[in-house]
Amino acid sequence: MEDEDLAKYLPSFGDRLAVKNFCRNRTALQSHKKGLFEKLRQKQNEMKAEENRKQKNEEPADTSASTSNKRRKASHRKIEIGWLHCEGGEMKQIRAKQGGGTRIVPIAVECGMDEVLQKGKKLFFPDGMSSKGHESEFNFELRDYKQNPVQQDVSIRFIYDTLCMNRLRFYVVTTAKKYVSTTDDMRKRVVITIEDEDEEVTFGPGGPDDDNDGDDTLPYEFVLELQPCSSSSLLVMDAPPDELLSTSPGQLLSTSPDQQLSTSPDQQLSTSPDQQLSTSPDQLLSTSPDQQLSTSPQEQLSTSPHQLLSTSPQASVRKVIYIHHGNCLNELIQEFMDPAVLTQQLSFRRILPDNSVEMGIGDGVMRDVYTAFWEEFYDRCTVGTTAKVPFIRHDFNPDTWRAIGRILLSGFQTCQYLPIKLALPLMEDLFHGSVCSDILKSFMHYVSSQDTVILKTALEDFSKVDSTDLMDVLQAYECRKMVNAHTLPQVLEEIAHKELIQKPRYVVDCWKEVTRGKISIDKLLAHYEALKPTPRRVQGLLEFEEVTTSKRCEVENHLRRYLRELDDDHLGKFLRFTTGSDLIICSKIKVIFTKMSYLSGRPIGHTCGCVLELPESYDNFPQFRSEFNKVLESNIWVMDIV
Structure with missing residues (x-):
C-alpha cells in the first residue's frame, strides 16, 4: 500500500512508519519459523534415508559371504613365505637385501607342508645357493606365523579353514649342520648313525683345548667325547685314507652292546705313529686313567660304538659353551646355574658382534673367557678401587651368587685363574673362615687414592691432617665415633672390617656352599702373590729364539723396554694378548721373529701356546711402542687362528 492511500486511514506520519515497521518485522518472524520447519523436515528425510541404506546393506553381506564361498572353492590361494636363520642359539629373519624377505606365492590349496617347504627352498636357495651358504650345509624346517613347527599331514585348505585368515604366512627355518672337516693328506672321517641310543660318541682330532701338555702335532691324536643325544647317536672316527677304505661299516657294529667302557673323566686318548700297532681295542677301553693310551687307526675302527655308548655320561663329557662378546657375565652365569657343570669338561667358543663364531678354540680361549667374565664382574658387581668387594644386587638371587662361586672354582681348577682384585681378607674369609692378612692395608687399597692419602697422613701425624677432609672421609663410611690420634687406628680397622667382611657376608656365604674346602689358605696366599704381574716378572717369562x-x-x-714402561693396566692387557689371561698363569712366553713387510708387520699372539710373533721390520722404539699400543688399546681381539 502506498503512503498516500495509508494516509487516509492514519493521518499521522509517525503512525504510518510504526505500522510499516511492524509489518516488516512480522514477515521476518514468519520466514524464520518457516526455516525451522524446513530443517526438521530435512532431518526426518535423512533418518528415513539412513533406514533405507541399512536395509540395502544386507545385500553386500550376502555378497561377501558368496565371495568367501568362492575362495573356499578356489583351487589356488596366495601365501607368504619368509626365511628364519638360527645361528648361535638365536633365530633371526633374513632381510630382502640378503636374499630373504617376504615372498608372496600362489599355491594349490590341496598342497601339504612338504611342498611349501620345497617352494621356500627354491625361493631362498636358487640353484642351491644363498647368502648363508649351500643348502647342503643346513637342516630345514617349516614353521607357522607364530614360529611354531607345523604338522606335516595338513593341507593349505585345512589351515585356511581353521585359522580363517586372509593370507597364511610360513617361515623356512635353517640351522647349520654340525659337520667335521677333513684333511686329505692326513685323515678322513667315518660317520655312522646308531638309532635309539642315548649318547653321542666322537673320536675327533685333539685340539688345543684338550688337557694335554705333550706335543699337539701328532698325526693321529684323538679325544673320546660323550655327549647327550636326543633320538640317535653319532659315531665320528678319524682314520687315515688307506685304513678308511679297507674297513667296512659292519666291522664297527660287531661288538655286543652290553660291553662296558671303563674310561675315567680325565682320561685322554692319544697315539703316535710309532705306537699305532701296540694296543688292542679291549686294552684301549680298559686302561686305567693314569696310563697313556695308544692305538692304531685300524683298531680305532674295530671298536664297537655300543661299547662306547654304554659308558656313563659323567665319564668324559665335554660341554661346549658359546659366549657373545660383551655379554660374558650374564651368559656364563646362566651356564653355571647347574651344579653338574663342575663335573664336565668345558670348551668355550666366542660369538663375534657380527653373530659369527670365532675360529679360535682351546685353552687360550678358556682363559680369555674367564678373564672377560671377571673384568665385567669387577665393573658391574663390585665396589672399591684396587681392592674390590661384591655388593648386593636385587636382581641376583642365591642361585646366581652360587653360579658365580662355581665360575670362581672352575677357573682355578682348569687354568689356575683367581680374581686377585677381590680383597684378600674377603678371600681368606671365604676359603679359611677367618682373616689372616692386614685388613687395614687392604682397606687402603679399597678406598680412593685421595682418601688413602688423607688416612695415611692422619695415621702418621694426626696434627698435620685437615680435620674437615678427615671428617668427610669418615662420614662417607658412616663412622659414628669421634676420633683422635689414639682412637683412629681402631676406628679404621672397624670400618675396614665392616666394608670388606660384613657387607659382602651374604655373597661369601653363597660362595662357601660351592668352594668349601677346595683351596687351602697356603695355596691361596701363594697364588695371590704369584699371579700378580709386574714388569720384572713378565720379562722373566720371555723366552727368545736361540738363533x-x-x-x-x-x-x-x-x-x-716396552714392558718396563707399562703400567698395571697395560701389563695385564699384554699378558691377555699373549696368554689369554691378565694374570701370570703360564710359565713362559715364547717370542719368535718373522719377516713381514712394513705394511703387514704387526704383533701376533697365540694364546693357547703362549707364543708372541714379532716382525723384524721395526726401525726404532717409538714405532714399536706405537704399534703395540694400538693392538693393546683396541676394543676387541679376534682369535682367527685354530
Whole structure:
C-alpha cells in the first residue's frame, strides 16, 4: 500500500512508519519459523534415508559371504613365505637385501607342508645357493606365523579353514649342520648313525683345548667325547685314507652292546705313529686313567660304538659353551646355574658382534673367557678401587651368587685363574673362615687414592691432617665415633672390617656352599702373590729364539723396554694378548721373529701356546711402542687362528 492511500486511514506520519515497521518485522518472524520447519523436515528425510541404506546393506553381506564361498572353492590361494636363520642359539629373519624377505606365492590349496617347504627352498636357495651358504650345509624346517613347527599331514585348505585368515604366512627355518672337516693328506672321517641310543660318541682330532701338555702335532691324536643325544647317536672316527677304505661299516657294529667302557673323566686318548700297532681295542677301553693310551687307526675302527655308548655320561663329557662378546657375565652365569657343570669338561667358543663364531678354540680361549667374565664382574658387581668387594644386587638371587662361586672354582681348577682384585681378607674369609692378612692395608687399597692419602697422613701425624677432609672421609663410611690420634687406628680397622667382611657376608656365604674346602689358605696366599704381574716378572717369562741377528736383538731390546714402561693396566692387557689371561698363569712366553713387510708387520699372539710373533721390520722404539699400543688399546681381539 502506498503512503498516500495509508494516509487516509492514519493521518499521522509517525503512525504510518510504526505500522510499516511492524509489518516488516512480522514477515521476518514468519520466514524464520518457516526455516525451522524446513530443517526438521530435512532431518526426518535423512533418518528415513539412513533406514533405507541399512536395509540395502544386507545385500553386500550376502555378497561377501558368496565371495568367501568362492575362495573356499578356489583351487589356488596366495601365501607368504619368509626365511628364519638360527645361528648361535638365536633365530633371526633374513632381510630382502640378503636374499630373504617376504615372498608372496600362489599355491594349490590341496598342497601339504612338504611342498611349501620345497617352494621356500627354491625361493631362498636358487640353484642351491644363498647368502648363508649351500643348502647342503643346513637342516630345514617349516614353521607357522607364530614360529611354531607345523604338522606335516595338513593341507593349505585345512589351515585356511581353521585359522580363517586372509593370507597364511610360513617361515623356512635353517640351522647349520654340525659337520667335521677333513684333511686329505692326513685323515678322513667315518660317520655312522646308531638309532635309539642315548649318547653321542666322537673320536675327533685333539685340539688345543684338550688337557694335554705333550706335543699337539701328532698325526693321529684323538679325544673320546660323550655327549647327550636326543633320538640317535653319532659315531665320528678319524682314520687315515688307506685304513678308511679297507674297513667296512659292519666291522664297527660287531661288538655286543652290553660291553662296558671303563674310561675315567680325565682320561685322554692319544697315539703316535710309532705306537699305532701296540694296543688292542679291549686294552684301549680298559686302561686305567693314569696310563697313556695308544692305538692304531685300524683298531680305532674295530671298536664297537655300543661299547662306547654304554659308558656313563659323567665319564668324559665335554660341554661346549658359546659366549657373545660383551655379554660374558650374564651368559656364563646362566651356564653355571647347574651344579653338574663342575663335573664336565668345558670348551668355550666366542660369538663375534657380527653373530659369527670365532675360529679360535682351546685353552687360550678358556682363559680369555674367564678373564672377560671377571673384568665385567669387577665393573658391574663390585665396589672399591684396587681392592674390590661384591655388593648386593636385587636382581641376583642365591642361585646366581652360587653360579658365580662355581665360575670362581672352575677357573682355578682348569687354568689356575683367581680374581686377585677381590680383597684378600674377603678371600681368606671365604676359603679359611677367618682373616689372616692386614685388613687395614687392604682397606687402603679399597678406598680412593685421595682418601688413602688423607688416612695415611692422619695415621702418621694426626696434627698435620685437615680435620674437615678427615671428617668427610669418615662420614662417607658412616663412622659414628669421634676420633683422635689414639682412637683412629681402631676406628679404621672397624670400618675396614665392616666394608670388606660384613657387607659382602651374604655373597661369601653363597660362595662357601660351592668352594668349601677346595683351596687351602697356603695355596691361596701363594697364588695371590704369584699371579700378580709386574714388569720384572713378565720379562722373566720371555723366552727368545736361540738363533739371533742384530735386527732381532734390537727388537728384543724394544720389547723389554716396552714392558718396563707399562703400567698395571697395560701389563695385564699384554699378558691377555699373549696368554689369554691378565694374570701370570703360564710359565713362559715364547717370542719368535718373522719377516713381514712394513705394511703387514704387526704383533701376533697365540694364546693357547703362549707364543708372541714379532716382525723384524721395526726401525726404532717409538714405532714399536706405537704399534703395540694400538693392538693393546683396541676394543676387541679376534682369535682367527685354530
